[in-house]
Amino acid sequence: MNETPNALSPMPDRQTLAIDNLIRRELKVGDPRDPQAIAQALADRYQSDVRAQAIEGEAQGMPFLRTAVVRPSAPPPLAATNIDLNQARHDVDTDIARLLDDNQSKDIRPELEGWQQVIVRSIDEGVAAARMSMDTRQRDKAFAMRRQLGDYARLARMIGVLTPDLNRSFRDLGQSLDEVSAVILVLMGEALANLGFAGGHFLLQAPFTELQARRDAVLNALRQVDGVAAMVGQGSTWPRGLQSYRQLAAMLEARGQGDLRSLLGEGELARTMDEVVQLASGGGSSGSRAIGATAWGPLARLNRFVQSTLGQIPNVSPELATLLEALQLFIDGFMPAGGFRLLRVARPSVLNYGLYGPSPITPAENRLMNVVNHRGTLARQLDCLTDCACDHDTVLAQIVLDKLLYDIDRSIDFYCVGDADLGLPEARAAAYSFLIDVIVASNPINASAQAREPFFGPMWPFRGNLQRPRAFCSTGTVVAGVAGVIPDAVINELDAIRRLLRPLDANYWSVTTTVASFESIVKNNLSFMGGAPSALRFVDVMHEELCLQRDSDLQWRPLVEQMTIGCVSVEEIFDSSTTGPEGILPLFIDRALDLFREATGGGVPASCTPLDPRIPPHFEQTLFDRL
Structure with missing residues (x-):
């Protein structure tokens, strides 16, 4: 039988509905089956396009091919950051080339060539992602590349201090990698500034x-x-979706929520x-x-x-x-994301008034800028320590201090992505302050308590009855009680950074985040004081961050053993045996965990236990066990 004109048209399928919704949404067309409306909408949408103008001209009897003369544009002027990036790239290339050409590195030349490939690729990917940091994923990728470059910088310093003849070359490479990492951070901030973020404080959570x-x-x-x-044909299943739809519609109607x-x-x-x-x-x-x-x-x-x-x-x-x-x-996806603090790092502080937001600088942003300044001073001081002495104990101490420099970089990253005075990222940064406590020998919470024995003091607990480590340099004064191991300038910088990462006094912190409130949060394992909602607890996150650092350090053991000559054994650096003496790095983090555990009143485990994924048993096995 032929279909009559009044017959009902078939129900459109899902693909047709999707295309119709796309046309309505993008072209603002009420009837997606009206060709004249669609043609007019397309002409309005692409009226500035050269091809659309050519089509309109052809309808008026003009030639179709009309190409405009494209004049070469002048090259963009060099910005200060571009000059810094070129200089940092050149420094990295020069330092790697010097290591490859050095006769004393002939035994590790394949490893260094692998470093060169990964480092160059990481710089390229990090710079490209930083220039598009408006995109959340690109911003996260830039931070990942910055962290990877920081890993190579710390690894270069460690291998250098364990290879005295190449120490200066490796430390120069670490310094150059720090330069590139800093430029990537500035590029992310400039990407936000160049796109017009002045008074706005909203970044998409998702791309x-x-x-x-x-x-x-x-x-x-x-x-x-x-x-x-359901029309596709799922008649063998219970209509739970339809039932919930009917009940939900009835419930909203009864409540007057039309x-x-x-x-x-x-x-x-x-x-x-x-x-x-x-x-x-x-x-x-x-x-x-x-x-x-x-x-x-x-x-x-x-x-x-x-x-x-x-x-x-x-x-x-x-x-x-x-x-x-x-x-x-x-x-x-539309919840505000952190990242506006990158403007404080990238733009001069003199521009903070007026140009970058009407509100004053928050205490967290102030802490971030101060940590960045102290970090640069600390790095310059640490780069010259082993130039004065390279004995066994000084090498171990240098490894610990270089680790602290790396951890301070990670705390800067956490603060850059945070958006609260003491939220989840700020809590992870605060965990690193307990590592600094191990060096400066201060009580983690109660400042009036008796100071602890310094980690590098007379009772240095590393591998039995070693003699007290000698001073790094014969010149300069040292802090009393540290026994001449660390110059007072280094201790002062570490102590200043520690007070910025954790409330130890009233400076740099808001009126709501005080020493007493922080102590209460830690001892009671409370939730966070701001930022994105999270089911995690304050102490759990800080303990997790310290344990992640311990596990990450131990992963470097095979590489260090492969690329060093063995002046100091890897056991003295990485050994984590519970029956014998520990290596310097596990011992250092374990001491920080002890201080943190005491600060929480014993509310966290005494050690780090790796977590394995919990896989539920198969339903058949569960039924069998109940028989």
């Missing part, structure tokens, strides 16, 4: 490209609930999400500032829908749970 994928995931989850996907019930329609839900995504304007600075000012409305509506739905319907519908999780994931 703009991922927001589209999260939006599509929500609509796909809704189709599983409202029955559209504005939320409208979100159960695909068109309204898509329009609400598209409204927020379009505000992002591709993830640019203007779009991010627009989101920070206007996205709270639709996001609050979506969040009310999630909170009103949770717990109202029996927990028997995986389809509804998928929809709620997809919606929450979409909402989380």
